[in-house]
Each structure stands twice: as structure tokens, then as C-alpha cells.
Amino acid sequence: MGEKVLEVISLRVYYDLPQGTVRAVDDVSLDVRRREVIGIAGESGSGKSTLALAITGLLRPPAKVVSGKVLFNGVDILRLSEDELRRIRGRKIGVIFQDPNTYLNPIYTSGFQVAEVFEAHRGIHAKKYLNEVVKLFRLVKIADPERRVYAYPHQLSGGMKQRVLISMAIAERPDLIVADEPTSALDVTIQSEIMDLLAEIREETNTSIVMITHDLALLFEVADRVAIMYAGKLVELGRASDLIKDPLHPYTKALLSILRYERKKKLTSIPGSIPSLINPPPGCRFHPRCPYAFSKCSKIEPKAVNIDGRLVACHLVGGSE
Amino acid sequence: MSLARYLIRRVVQVIPTFVGALFFMFILVRVLPGDPARLIAGPEAxxxxxxxxxxxxxxxxPLYVQFVDYMVSxxxxxxxxxxxxxxxxxxEILNRLPYTIALALVAESIALSVALPLGIISALRPRSKATYISSVISLTGSSVPIFWIALIFIYIFSVSLRILPSSGADSPRHIVLPSITLSLLLMGNLTRITRSAVIESLSSNHVLTALAKGLKYRVILIRHVLKNALIPIVTIMGIQIGSLLGGAIVTETVFAWPGIGSLLIDSIFYRDYPLIQGIILFIVLVFIVINIVVDVIYALIDPRIRDVLWRTS
Known part of the structure; x- marks a missing residue:
């Protein structure tokens, strides 16, 4: 595999709320290599969206980075000034957000909003770049691009709007695209089209993609490697094919078994619910819901161990200590 | 072309409103206690x-005959x-109108030039002095009666300091006190609306998109925050200018400003039916025109409204 584009090193992001400190991302490390699609999966509230915002330098109060590094091409973006960060955003790191309906500004044409990416990094008013936007629209398979650049968001369908957001993210051919639940607001039929599009874009532009989703089925189709998050912790990280064949962490096993049951049209769930991130359970955060839990699990937090290039944080695996 | 068609449609639609308002006003004037004929004739007639x-x-x-006669004229x-x-x-109306327009424009301009920056800054910096000042102004503007402010101003600037005239409209200096007094009333609302509109706009998701593009802060602020916040601000401005053009009754009376408002009060005291009717007709007309203007401004700002308003006409 190629060089590392992104390296997250023991990142902790906490939210200071009146009710207490929410440990949304708690000691998470992972890396992303060139041209790689890495998926980050987990339930809502597992900290995956906070991780996405941290990677793009878009964290806003009350979120605060407590410790750790986010190295992008070797530079820690958490230490950059707002202006240095601005030059990276949109040019080196593209972001695709969850809900195309609210992430576009209703009062500007879609073409203009995409052209703003060029304005931000090359100067000159966005209006001068509409021709380039037409090319981008063609790349993301928007029909009739010459006319669509003049369409306002409310005149486009949801899938079309998501393509507009994607064209925005890839406009400057960034090294990294962070996609935060890019399909969750779309119809199922459109979801796979958008996923296919992202896969094609990776082929054409050599970009790396961090894909954040709770939709495992979709994720295993496109991701090279998959990271599973639970309650602010990374519990397992490995090649998608390995994970699907042989999940090591009990939480991953549980998620995958749900996936298999869904194929059989049965509705199942993991017993219990995701814990409060203000007072997470001691030891392994998954132990109250884990069918294999034993005494050690509620006392000592498992460290991630590397097994053939796969990271797992579970006392049952590796067995040392 | 669609704008012209839209305007024609609006004007046609407004006719029933207009006639209805006139009828209501016509009846109301006549059920007022007091008889103009007796007032003209004098107490010993x-x-x-x-x-x-x-x-x-x-x-x-009969009333309906009077109304039809009135409509015909x-x-x-x-x-x-x-x-x-x-x-x-x-x-009479045209003689007073320039004074009312002058007072309305000066007061609204003063209010805007304070309220917009203050509202914007207090939205951007929630814990700054601007936020403190803006909440004081909003509270004062909406809770202290205008005649009281007027009297305080007269006491300070005309009676004690003797630097500004307290009544009349003989020189440009005469507009200072009434317009500032009036602007304080407008400022409170305007600041509050601006602040909340900007706060709401700031928290919208498309601002996050703009940040992710790497746009400069200033560009994001103007294009993606302030322009989106304009609609509520324009709405409140329309209402304010409309009611000001109908005459700022209290302010004009306290400062003896010869505008529409003080004319209306005089005409009501005198049971001057034609004059009352004429002024109210004028006020109704002002509100209708301002409503149309505000709607057109909405449409210019927001393409969704443009589509709804113009496409259906």
C-alpha cells in the first residue's frame, strides 16, 4: 500500500456540556493511505461524525481537541491557524455532508456554489468558473450540465443535489475526501448510484476517501478497510474482506450478524443501547452488552492489539497481559 | 416580464382589500360620537x-348612499x-407628506445604521459588549413609552442644554430630536430581529459547506450568512416604514411636527370626515404598496419565493 495521506494519532475530542464532558472520540488512531477507501462504521453517537469534523478541521465549540494529532500529508492540522486550514479545506481535503437538502444554500445557483471552491483557492469571482463547473457536473453524471449549473437547489432532486455536493468536494482534486453519511438522506436506489460514483471518482482522481456511515452493507461494498467505532472508541480496524469473513471483536460480530439477519428479512438488534459518553462504563465500553464478557472486561480497558495488520481492542483476542 | 405580470396581478388582487378597508373606515368614522355639522355650526346654533x-x-x-357617493368621487x-x-x-395631505417622509426616512436610517451592525456583531460575538448594548437597546425600545423618551430628550437638549429646538419644523435642526426619539423605538425591534436572524443563519448547515470549501471568512459572512438573514430584516423594515409613513402620531404630536400623524389627530378632534377618510385611505394605500414592495424584495433574495410568486402568475 502507498504512503499515508492521513494519520490520526490517539485523538481525543470532548464536548464540554453543562451536564458533563462528553468523550465523543476517545483515543482513536487510524491512518489512510493514498487511493484508499476507508470506512468508519458505528451506531449514532459512536463519535464517527465528530471524528470526521476533526479530520477536516471543522470542529466548533463546545467540541474541543483534548489531545492527539491529525497529520495530513505529515502536517498536524490541529496546530494550523484558521487561514492555513482554510487553504487546505476544499483544495486538499474535500467534504461531502450528510443531507444535500440543507448543506446547499437555497439562494444561489448550484453552479455558483460549486464555483466558489475555485474562487476560494484561485481568486477571481466564482462566476468566471462556471465552464469548469459544467465539466465537473458531467464528471458526476448530472444530466444536462449546461443548464443545471443555473438551477437553484430547490429545482433539483435529492440525488442531484448530492451529486452537486460531490462535485464541490472533488473540484480541486483533493488528496482526501471525507464523506459523512453521504447517502443516508437519499432513497435506497439512489444510494448505490452515489456509492458507485464515489468509487469511480476514486479511480479517476486517485483520491483517498474516508467514508462514514452506519450502513454496513453499503460500506463493505466500497471500502478497502473498515474501522468499527463504539462509544468513542475504535474497536476493530482491518481489511473489509477480512472483517466480513472473520470478525474478531464481539461488537463487529454482532453488527455483522444483524446484517446477515437483514438479508433474511428478519429484524434483530444488539441487546441494550449505546452508553452515555459522559459516564462511559469502566473497562471495555462494550462489556454491558457483550455476550462474551468476563470479569476482566469491566475492570481493565482493552488495548488495541495488532493481529496480522488488523487492530482489535478486546480481551478475548491476543490474550496477553 | 414575469415581474410586470406579477405586479398587475397583485394590484388587481388588492382591490377588494382596498374597498373593504375603506368601507370599514367609513363606518367607523361615522359611529364615532360627535357630529361635524354641530361642530361647524357652533354650540349656540x-x-x-x-x-x-x-x-x-x-x-x-343613508350610509350606503354616502359610501357609494364617496367611492364614485x-x-x-x-x-x-x-x-x-x-x-x-x-x-392637505400633500402639504404634510414631505415632513412625514423626511421624518420616516431619517428615523429609519438612524435605526438601521445602529441596529444592523449591533445586531450582527452581537450575533457573531455572543459574549461581547455589543451583545450587552443590544439587549439594553432592545429592552428600552420595546418597553419605555415613546412620549416619555421624547419628554426626557426635550428636557435635556432643549430646556437644559438649549442646543436643539423642541417643536416645529422650521430648520433642518428641528428634525433631530423627533427622528432620534422615533429611531429609538425602531431600533429595539430591528436589533433583536437582526441578531436572531443572523444567529439562525450562522447555524445553518450550508455555512458549514461554505467553510469546507475554504472560502474566506468575510465572503462566507456576506454571502452565506448575511444575505440569508435578510428576509426577516426586510419584513420588519417594511412594517416600520409603513407605519411611519402613516404618521408617527405620538412623536409628531409631542414635537409639533407637521406631518400626517398630527394632521390625523387634528382631523379626528374636529370630526373632519373627509380629511380623516382621506388620510386613512392614504395609509391603507401605503401599506398595500409596501407589502407589494416587500414581497418583490423577498423574491429578489430567495429564488424559491420567486418561483412560487412569479411562475404562478
């Missing part, structure tokens, strides 16, 4: 004279003759 004057004014006819462009001044109503 004979019953016979009062009756003759009433006939002369047409006030003895309006259509001919005739608002009637003032009972008090003996001059055409339209002349």
Missing part, C-alpha cells in the same frame, strides 16, 4: 341651521374638501 349644514354635507343620506380622483380648512383633502 339653531337646530334648523345644524340640519341645513348636515344636508349640505350629505350626512342626512374617489374614482374621479376627488377626496373631498376638508371641513376644517375648506381646502381639498388631497392638498
Amino acid at each position: 339653531l337646530e334648523e341651521d345644524v340640519r341645513r349644514i348636515r344636508e349640505l354635507l350629505g350626512l342626512n343620506k 374617489i374614482l374621479r380622483g376627488d377626496l373631498g374638501t376638508s371641513l376644517k380648512f375648506g381646502t381639498p383633502v388631497i392638498n
